[in-house]
Amino acid sequence: MRPSRLHFHYNRLRRIVRTNVAITYTSGEQVEVYRFGWFATAVISVGAVFLQAFLPLRFPFFTIFDLPLLVVIGFATARRNPLAGLFTGSVIGILQDGLTHQPIGLYGIALTVVGFGASSLGIKLDVENAGARFLLTIFFYVVHEVVYFSIARGLIGMRMEWTWPHEILSCLANAVLGVFVFMLLDRLKQRT
Amino acid sequence: MESVLGRYRNLIVLVGVLFVQVLGLAVQVKRTTDNDSTRLIRIWAVGMVTPLEKVLVWTQTSTANIWHNYFYLRGVRAENRSLRAQIEQMRLEQVRMSQDADQARRLQALLGFKEQFISQTMAAQVIGGSGSDLSRLVYIDKGYSDGIRPDMAVITGDGIVGKVLRADRADRHVAQVLLINDQTSGVGAILDKTRLQGILRGTPAGEVVLEKVMSDETVPAEEQVLTSGGDGVFPKGLLIGKVSSVKQGSDLFLNIHIRPAADLSKLEEVLVVTKIDERQTEPDQKGSARAVDILAERLPTVPPKPESAVKDAGTGTAAPTATPKSLAPQASLPKTSLPNTSVPATSGPAASDAKPKPASGDPSVSSGAPVVRKTSGSGNSAVASSASPSTTSLKPKTAAAGADATKVSPKSVNAAVPAPLPLQPTAPDSPH
Numbered sequence: 001m002r003p004s005r006l007h008f009h010y011n012r013l014r015r016i017v018r019t020n021v022a023i024t025y026t027s028g029e030q031v032e033v034y035r036f037g038w039f040a041t042a043v044i045s046v047g048a049v050f051l052q053a054f055l056p057l058r059f060p061f062f063t064i065f066d067l068p069l070l071v072v073i074g075f076a077t078a079r080r081n082p083l084a085g086l087f088t089g090s091v092i093g094i095l096q097d098g099l100t101h102q103p104i105g106l107y108g109i110a111l112t113v114v115g116f117g118a119s120s121l122g123i124k125l126d127v128e129n130a131g132a133r134f135l136l137t138i139f140f141y142v143v144h145e146v147v148y149f150s151i152a153r154g155l156i157g158m159r160m161e162w163t164w165p166h167e168i169l170s171c172l173a174n175a176v177l178g179v180f181v182f183m184l185l186d187r188l189k190q191r192t
Numbered sequence: 193m194e195s196v197l198g199r200y201r202n203l204i205v206l207v208g209v210l211f212v213q214v215l216g217l218a219v220q221v222k223r224t225t226d227n228d229s230t231r232l233i234r235i236w237a238v239g240m241v242t243p244l245e246k247v248l249v250w251t252q253t254s255t256a257n258i259w260h261n262y263f264y265l266r267g268v269r270a271e272n273r274s275l276r277a278q279i280e281q282m283r284l285e286q287v288r289m290s291q292d293a294d295q296a297r298r299l300q301a302l303l304g305f306k307e308q309f310i311s312q313t314m315a316a317q318v319i320g321g322s323g324s325d326l327s328r329l330v331y332i333d334k335g336y337s338d339g340i341r342p343d344m345a346v347i348t349g350d351g352i353v354g355k356v357l358r359a360d361r362a363d364r365h366v367a368q369v370l371l372i373n374d375q376t377s378g379v380g381a382i383l384d385k386t387r388l389q390g391i392l393r394g395t396p397a398g399e400v401v402l403e404k405v406m407s408d409e410t411v412p413a414e415e416q417v418l419t420s421g422g423d424g425v426f427p428k429g430l431l432i433g434k435v436s437s438v439k440q441g442s443d444l445f446l447n448i449h450i451r452p453a454a455d456l457s458k459l460e461e462v463l464v465v466t467k468i469d470e471r472q473t474e475p476d477q478k479g480s481a482r483a484v485d486i487l488a489e490r491l492p493t494v495p496p497k498p499e500s501a502v503k504d505a506g507t508g509t510a511a512p513t514a515t516p517k518s519l520a521p522q523a524s525l526p527k528t529s530l531p532n533t534s535v536p537a538t539s540g541p542a543a544s545d546a547k548p549k550p551a552s553g554d555p556s557v558s559s560g561a562p563v564v565r566k567t568s569g570s571g572n573s574a575v576a577s578s579a580s581p582s583t584t585s586l587k588p589k590t591a592a593a594g595a596d597a598t599k600v601s602p603k604s605v606n607a608a609v610p611a612p613l614p615l616q617p618t619a620p621d622s623p624h
Contacts, residue, residue, distance in 0.1 A: 050241045052323035053331075054248065060457040063325055082202040090209055098237025099320075100327035101357055101370065103220035105213040107324075112213065116206050155217055158326065159375055161396045 032128070034078045034189035044071055044188070045092050053099055064170040066141070068092050070178045072111050073140050074185040076118035077127045089115025103156060110148040114140050130179050137178035141171045235362045242331055242366045245320040249333070253317070310427055312467035313347075314338060318459045319366075328374035328398060329357060330459055337364040343425055345465040351431040351453030352379070352419060353462050367464075371456050372432070373398050380422030381432055381450075383415050392417070392432060392450065400433065402448040409446065411438045417450055427468050 036044075048067040055062040072092055076085035093111030097104040118140055121127075127136055145167060152158040197204065316332035334340050336359045344356040346369045354377065358368040370377050373394035381392040381402055388409055390402040402417065415435045421428030433452040441447040 046240055049237075049323065050244050050320075053241055053320045054245050056323065056457075057318060057321050057330070057459065068323075083205055086202075086206050086209055090213065094233060095237050095240070096323060098234045099241060100322040100324050101329055101368065101374075101376070102324075102327050103217050104233055105217040105220070109210055109213045109217075112206070112209055116202070120202075151214075151217070152326065155214070156221055159396050160326070163397070 032191065033080050034191055036075065036078070036185075036189055040188045041075070041088070044075075044185070045088070045095070049092065049095050049099065052096070064166075064173050065177055066144070066170075066174055067177075067181070068096050068107070069111065069114065069141065069144055070137065070174060070181045071185075072115050073118045073137060073178065074182045076115045077122035077133075077136065077182075078185060078189050080119055080122045082116050082119045085115035085117075085119030086112050087115070089113070102152075102158070106148060106152055106156070109151055110144050113147050114144050117143060133179050133182050134175045137175040138171055141174050231360070231362075234358075235360065238331070238363050238366060238368075242319060242363070245331070246333055249317055249319045309469055310465050310467075311469040312465070313463040314340070314466050316340075316346075316367075316462055316464055318369075318462060325398065326375070326396060328371045328394060328456075329354070330369050330371065332367050332369055332462060332464070333365060334464065335359050335363055335365045335367045336361050339466050340367045340464055345426045345430075345468075346462050347430060347465060348454045348459070348462055350455070351433060352426055353454050353456065353459065355425045356464065369462070372452065373400050373456055378423065379426060379432065380420040381417050382420040383411060383435070384418055385415055386411060389420050389422070390448070398456075400450040400452055402435075402450055403445060405446045405448060407440055407444055407446050411435060411446060411448055413438065427465070 045068075048071040052065075052067045072085075072089045075088050079085060089111035090108050093106075093108035094104055096107040096111075100106075118136070121136070125132060125136075127133055149160055149162060153160045314334055316334040316338075318330045319333050320331045322329050332340075332346075340356055340359040342356050342359055346353045346355060352372060354369045354371040354374075356367050357370040371394070372379055372392060375394045375396050377392075377394050379392040380389070382389045383402075383405075386409070388405050388411065390405040393401055393403055395401060405411065413435050417432040417435065419426040419428055419430040419432060431453050433450045433454075435448055436451040437449045439447040439449075
């Protein structure tokens, strides 16, 4: 085999390996994978649920935001680990459920799906820039609402009203806030 | 097999976690009355979040108090002056209202009403919420150890707020309050003027609607809505809010939207009704005379019975015809004052007072002539002297009636009131 031919095959093989490695969450070659300290994870998670429960009483407009959702998306896209994403989502969701008087699991299921989806998508997409984060938040907000709405109405039998103006406003507001929350999370994440 | 598990490991875990949560949901939905299965999770969640909220609220309140009580005192003197003037006006109003209340109490006593009143409340601070639009509840800084129990009413000075949903021994200093605009809440309500009753419910959008009012009824806008007392949580007569809009519902009922009197989105301090007393309404004999007594005073005096008739009455052999005919107009007095009410014969001692009594000596029999209460001024005189011969009880003690009549305000008896109403406020003069 001529050297040039060998070189061609070598390059091709290298490209294949790189491609395969790029879609795994353990790779640090194509996508950056980060981690958060356990203390930071706990404080941010509890803090998000706390602010979500506390701020709307002082500032009623804050009800359109969903801080726990943003934190779940932020953790999941930074870690790029589907298992970590779904477990983080389920824990934060159950914590959020614990403060309500609804059956526990409504937020838990919705945030589990979001955590898994965001981390899976984070492997394949570059979510480091603000525009991608904005769109990603919009997408997962809709996913969250659809899952929550379906479970609450289909499984629990709650009376629910889907109001488009509220959902659109809330979606955009969360997307804008999400950009800033992710920037804040960027400061706390550590490279693996 | 191993490779399949490894390849789809994430997906398998996802399905497993979702399955467990759906299963948990199904169990909770099935057990609608028993939430013990999730109690621990709720306690942990509340235990993690509420201490932070308490610290923040305490800091905020303390700072605000220091600022407002020690530094920002601009305009306090002028405000104090205007408030004092307002108090004077309200004292005058109070005198008038208390007379109306006395009259209402007398009429309620005639009907044997039992009234509920709030006898004890506890102030509590709102420290947090649920953080969800679909679960409208708040947390207060008083809990089981402070005497808070589930199903206690929670109010503000403006109107009702909700009821205590959960007060656990585990969270001794925190209680969960379900607001009236939550979709799972329900309050018995009555419209103030039209007296239509319905059920107050919250909507998913956080509004408050009055349900179960028939569509052929007329409900004016801005009419006040009060608690009806039928839910067993709120005492009757507390303000809920005002009618904001009335629409024709899709079914047989009206769609009445209510604007709550209390601002449910900005709750800071609330009162928990820790004790509701229920008592038989009794007219205040110390402070005022009964309208019936004063009317009786205007009637011609019944001559004393001959001794033989009294003896017959004492032995219980008197026929109903022994009842003096002059009792007839008096017997109708309570009924004419309340034409739309029916007085049950066994609805309590006050009701039996209103019923005509027979001339027989047996006080338990109530089927004939009326019994007029003595108005001697003592507290015990509220009990009608049904055992005494009716001829003597018909004659009220005019001295007491004359003294007490100054506080009676019914228009029908104004002619019998010799003295003007004591409207002079008794507030001591104080320098402004």
